Amino acid sequence: MRCPVPLHTYPEPEHGQEESGPQASGITSHVIDVGKLFLIIAFYLIVAGKDVYDIISERYDKRTKRSTLIVDAERFKTYDEVFDRQNLDNIFHLMKRGKIRTVECPISTGKEANVYKTNKVGGGFSAMKVFRTSTATFGSFLEYIDGDRRFQNIDRSRRGIIYTWARKEHLNLRTMFEKGVRVPEPEAIFRNVLVMEYIGYEGKPAPQLKFLDAEKEEWEEMWEIVVETVRKLFVECELVHADLSEYNILYDGAPVFIDVGQSVHIGHPNAKELLRRDLGVISTFFRKKGIEGAGDDAEILIKELASSVEDR
Ligand SMILES: Nc1ncnc2c1ncn2[C@@H]1O[C@H](COP(=O)(O)OP(=O)(O)O)[C@@H](O)[C@H]1O
Ligand SMILES: [Mg+2]
Structure with a gap:
């Protein structure tokens, strides 16, 4: 699924940014005017191609040595209440580990998780599953965790259960993949964010x-x-x-x-x-x-x- 509106947002330099030191990070969003938007779309179409569809990306400023997460806040508002500050931090962490380069539109928005197409650092795609931490149905997760000997003495707080759930999907994928079952290969897990092989053809899921x-x-x-x-x-x-x-x-x-x-x-x-x-x-x-x-x-x-x- 392509994003219908190729809108990009850019961070304004924040006050004191220069003093923030190497590798400092920030999450900023800012809606730009139509004229500027047109120029940026043209630039991205020519220079960066498909990046124009990204809804989350990272920009590294060599001069200030500062990484900034670029987020299209408008589009998140429309698609996605799943993106709170904590989830953006988690995604930023995976970007810094080189597990994803940018995030595109959701492939699926479900009750318990949303799945996004992401671009890999070396080219190609991954699928990123973000489990909702505010999900109302997480109680049923325990039925599948308790009694599974691989998951004992887990943190039973809401967040703890959801992180365990994400870890469980990652471990199950790893076990299945290593035994030669055709499942997406797991690529990374961080808290409630799971990155895996993208199953699709020519960019389409x-x-x-x-x-x-x-x-x-x-x-x-x-x-x-x-x-x-x-x-x-x-x-x-x-x-x-x-x-x-x-x-x-x-x-x-x-x-x-x-x-x-x-x-x-x-x-x-x-x-x-x-x-x-x-x-x-x-x-x-x-x-x-x-x-x-x-x-x-x-x-x-x-x-x-x-x-x-x-x-x-
Ligand atoms: N690895 C993947 N590659 C491509 N599409 C995927 C992948 N994982 C999930 N999807 C898409 O996202 C949808 C929802 O994913 P799923 O894991 O079934 O979550 P849910 O718990 O919301 O049902 C799938 O039906 C599929 O269309
Ligand atoms: Mg499903």
Whole structure:
């Protein structure tokens, strides 16, 4: 998704800026007039190309040795109450670590998190998921954290739970990626901000299975891959996705599982129930796509995996 209004904001030098020393940082926003805006857009189109679409970027002033985060406050107001000062600081931290260069528009704005396309330092894109720290539904997070032996004695404050949730998605991605499951490769985590491989083609995000047009044979092929992926997640990663649906699988030439924050270890007391739910939801979707045996395949897999865990 491209930002509809290529508006950039620039920081005014702040009073005392020169005295602020090397690498001092600041977050500034300032709406400029239309004439100046036109000149800046022209400049950016010629010199910096796609940067004109960025809504967060960093500018380093060699003379003052000062880095400034450039934020389009107007656009944030429209899109995004998620960007409070704390989140901007977190993003700035990731920029300074070289994990992202600039932030573009949101790909998705959800109840618990927003996902942004970001530009990498060396070129190419990443996806940045920012979990809302003020989310009203964070209470349900604990159902997927408590009982997962990987997360014990966590900070149970609102922020602590959300940071743990983000860390959990990062760890789940890392485990899955290292075992060869097709998921976005995790790139960085800082507090409630997760950076991962961007799944897309020519700058456009890959579609969710829900919105994919495909032939019957292609759905058949995808169903086989989905079944194999669920099996691999369970047997090799010892994980259950726990929110599997046609919305949490992208299509990038093959199915890519995403949104794994809630994924639990198979030792979790509800793991079997969650596995049953996952396979129920996804087989119903594939049945609607004409894969008549999807329900039976799911039943067989549930039995196979459930008995494998009892044998351990
Ligand atoms: N790594 C990624 N690359 C491209 N798009 C992504 C990526 N991760 C998420 N998205 C997009 O953002 C949407 C929401 O992400 P998701 O992780 O499912 O969060 P939510 O908790 O809001 O459902 C996805 O459906 C997908 O369209
Ligand atoms: Mg999702």
